[in-house]
Amino acid sequence: MKNKKSFVGNLFSRTYRSRTISFLIIIVGYILIELLLKTGNLSSMFQSLLVPVTCYIVAALGLNLNVGVSGELNLGQAGFMSLGAFMGICVSGALSSAIPNGLIRLVIAIVLGALIASVLGFVIGVPVLKLQGDYLAIVTLAFGEIIKSLINNMYVGIDPNGFQFSFVENKLSLAPGGKMLISGPMGATGTNRIATFSVGVVLILIALVIVYNLIYSRSGRAIQACRDNRIAAESVGIHVANTKMLAFVVSAGLAGAAGALYGLNYSTLIPAKFDFNLSILILVYVVLGGLGNMTGTIISTIVLVLLPELLRGLQDYRMLIYAVILIVMMILSNNEKVKNLLSLLHQKLSFGKTKEAEANE
Amino acid sequence: MAFLSYLINGLSLGSVYAIIALGYTMVYGIAKMLNFAHGDIMMVGAFVAFFALNSFGLPVVVSVILSMLATTCLGVVIERLAYKPLRQASSLSVLITAIGVSYFLQNGAQLLWSSSTKVFPSIIASGSLRLFGGALSISYLTLVTITACIAVMVCLTLFINKTKTGMAMRACSEDKGAATLMGINVNRIISITFAIGSGIAALAAVLLCATYPTLSPTLGSMPGIKAFTAAVFGGIGSIPGAFLGGLMLGVIEILAKAYVSTQLSDAIVFAVLIIVLLIKPTGLLGKKLSEKV
Numbered sequence: 059m060k061n062k063k064s065f066v067g068n069l070f071s072r073t074y075r076s077r078t079i080s081f082l083i084i085i086v087g088y089i090l091i092e093l094l095l096k097t098g099n100l101s102s103m104f105q106s107l108l109v110p111v112t113c114y115i116v117a118a119l120g121l122n123l124n125v126g127v128s129g130e131l132n133l134g135q136a137g138f139m140s141l142g143a144f145m146g147i148c149v150s151g152a153l154s155s156a157i158p159n160g161l162i163r164l165v166i167a168i169v170l171g172a173l174i175a176s177v178l179g180f181v182i183g184v185p186v187l188k189l190q191g192d193y194l195a196i197v198t199l200a201f202g203e204i205i206k207s208l209i210n211n212m213y214v215g216i217d218p219n220g221f222q223f224s225f226v227e228n229k230l231s232l233a234p235g236g237k238m239l240i241s242g243p244m245g246a247t248g249t250n251r252i253a254t255f256s257v258g259v260v261l262i263l264i265a266l267v268i269v270y271n272l273i274y275s276r277s278g279r280a281i282q283a284c285r286d287n288r289i290a291a292e293s294v295g296i297h298v299a300n301t302k303m304l305a306f307v308v309s310a311g312l313a314g315a316a317g318a319l320y321g322l323n324y325s326t327l328i329p330a331k332f333d334f335n336l337s338i339l340i341l342v343y344v345v346l347g348g349l350g351n352m353t354g355t356i357i358s359t360i361v362l363v364l365l366p367e368l369l370r371g372l373q374d375y376r377m378l379i380y381a382v383i384l385i386v387m388m389i390l391s392n393n394e395k396v397k398n399l400l401s402l403l404h405q406k407l408s409f410g411k412t413k414e415a416e417a418n419e
Numbered sequence: 420m421a422f423l424s425y426l427i428n429g430l431s432l433g434s435v436y437a438i439i440a441l442g443y444t445m446v447y448g449i450a451k452m453l454n455f456a457h458g459d460i461m462m463v464g465a466f467v468a469f470f471a472l473n474s475f476g477l478p479v480v481v482s483v484i485l486s487m488l489a490t491t492c493l494g495v496v497i498e499r500l501a502y503k504p505l506r507q508a509s510s511l512s513v514l515i516t517a518i519g520v521s522y523f524l525q526n527g528a529q530l531l532w533s534s535s536t537k538v539f540p541s542i543i544a545s546g547s548l549r550l551f552g553g554a555l556s557i558s559y560l561t562l563v564t565i566t567a568c569i570a571v572m573v574c575l576t577l578f579i580n581k582t583k584t585g586m587a588m589r590a591c592s593e594d595k596g597a598a599t600l601m602g603i604n605v606n607r608i609i610s611i612t613f614a615i616g617s618g619i620a621a622l623a624a625v626l627l628c629a630t631y632p633t634l635s636p637t638l639g640s641m642p643g644i645k646a647f648t649a650a651v652f653g654g655i656g657s658i659p660g661a662f663l664g665g666l667m668l669g670v671i672e673i674l675a676k677a678y679v680s681t682q683l684s685d686a687i688v689f690a691v692l693i694i695v696l697l698i699k700p701t702g703l704l705g706k707k708l709s710e711k712v
Binding site: 125131185188189190192193195196197199200201203204207208210211226334335338341342345346349374375377378380381382384385388389391392393 | 447453455501504505507508509511512513514515516518519520522523526527529530640644647648651655680682683685686689690692693696697700701702
């Protein structure tokens with residue numbers, strides 16, 4: 059009995075509280091949405107947002123690991139998503155006759171999407187992580203643009219003889235029974251839409267397990283040490299490059315997995331979708347949710363994806379208001395008076411809690 | 420001869436990038452922020468010039484001056500309303516605010532002027548200068564663009580090195596605290612920097628639209644990213660660096676389009692940037708800052 063109590067207490071202890079809340083939000087949110095879906099109370103517009111939201115959350119969690127925990131500004135998250143998405147589409151297309159079960163194909167696609175993005179993350183990370191600050195940011199931006207540009211010029215088809223590749227110009231002549239998977243700037247067309255909301259939620263849970271286990275581990279503390287003071291971290295024997303690489307690769311892998319899910323949610327997908335603006339969008343989710351705060355990332359992603367839809371009543375003005383809200387939120391969250399007010403509120407709340415706890419004892 | 424003509428076209432495109440990059444780099448040097456809305460300020464300048472020329476039929480010079488005044492005011496207002504409250508905030512908060520401003524300008528422009536593309540009127544006589552017995556022809560537009568870029572560069576260098584305000588700007592970029600102690604009004608200097616950067620962005624906008632005459636609310640985003648790249652390429656915060664970076668970026672882009680592939684030119688430009696940064700991690704003319712322990 060005593061053990062059980064301490065286990066629950068441990069879940070809500072200062073260290074693990076945010077992890078527990080993150081998992082609770084996702085699980086409770088999933089149950090609520092499933093209930094709404096079952097009772098038919100969710101409009102088709104919101105239904106169409108369910109899978110993209112899960113994708114954005116996973117990509118944002120990865121980016122938060124990179125920007126918030128590791129402290130390196132990455133402006134190329136969309137590039138990794140793009141890679142995962144088109145890898146996923148190719149895998150799913152190639153296996154469509156071998157494995158008719160959509161769920162298994164989806165899982166394979168996500169795993170391979172994550173894998174290829176992590177491998178590329180590692181290859182890019184070797185040169186990128188030698189740079190610092192804004193220079194590192196621009197190189198990730200450059201890699202994102204390069205990936206977009208390359209996929210924009212890639213033609214992939216499949217026929218009974220296997221995969222067919224062509225670059226810059228479409229020179230593919232597929233044997234009968236073959237089909238195009240990626241056709242340059244037109245992107246992927248006729249993709250089987252096998253992505254489901256449940257898989258998205260499971261992917262978020264997996265991402266949370268990975269991210270939190272990493273943060274609470276020895277490596278995670280090393281990552282934060284490198285962020286807070288590179289030289290001090292080096293002096294206690296932490297290999298800064300390897301440590302930062304770990305965060306970068308995990309972040310890229312999560313983006314790849316998110317991309318694969320995203321790609322398999324639409325029947326057509328153009329490579330230009332994964333541009334600089336998408337990277338920025340995900341960065342906005344991360345910064346608004348709070349750097350290094352995974353719960354905040356989840357909440358801010360959900361709110362910011364829903365916000366333009368909720369503002370739809372304002373028609374043309376909605377994106378303008380979205381922009382104003384973004385600016386005002388940034389200014390308010392950095393305002394001394396608002397900060398003091400918030401900390402006062404927090405103090406009062408936590409003070410009330412301790413009193414309660416004392417009264418209980 | 421074909422190579423020379425590509426090179427000159429590249430210099431012309433590079434001049435436009437260089438002028439935008441100068442704005443980026445000045446703001447970065449003094450306010451230490453990446454002003455992602457810079458490309459969109461440029462877009463507003465292009466629209467103001469378009470309406471001055473088309474709807475009011477004003478002469479070219481008046482239109483350009485009008486659009487420069489408009490963006491100057493816009494830059495100062497944006498700085499006052501959006502960036503000034505964030506002086507003490509983390510650089511990421513400022514970055515997100517700049518992105519918010521960028522969204523605001525793009526969507527505002529879309530509401531005001533609709534998202535349909537407009538055709539920018541030609542502003543410079545369409546003749547060309549023939550050299551080497553007609554083997555090499557340089558359009559007047561190209562000449563004007565390159566001359567304008569050099570003029571802006573020379574004026575800025577003189578302004579920063581010879582005037583009192585310029586000296587104050589250099590002081591602010593070195594050490595804001597010390598500059599304040601010397602009686603420099605740092606806030607005023609930051610406003611002036613935004614004013615100059617935004618003003619010359621309008622000039623770049625007119626030159627860009629004279630070469631590629633399609634006008635839309637998203638006009639500023641790609642040149643904005645390219646100019647940002649150019650500024651980093653040359654070493655962000657360094658004015659000659661932005662000039663050099665912009666010119667080189669333009670030349671590389673045009674040569675890549677001519678000799679390798681039109682579709683892959685962007686990829687090549689960014690690949691060159693990465694290689695340069697790997698060899699010189701602070702850009703071509705950037706200062707190497709040693710870290711204090």
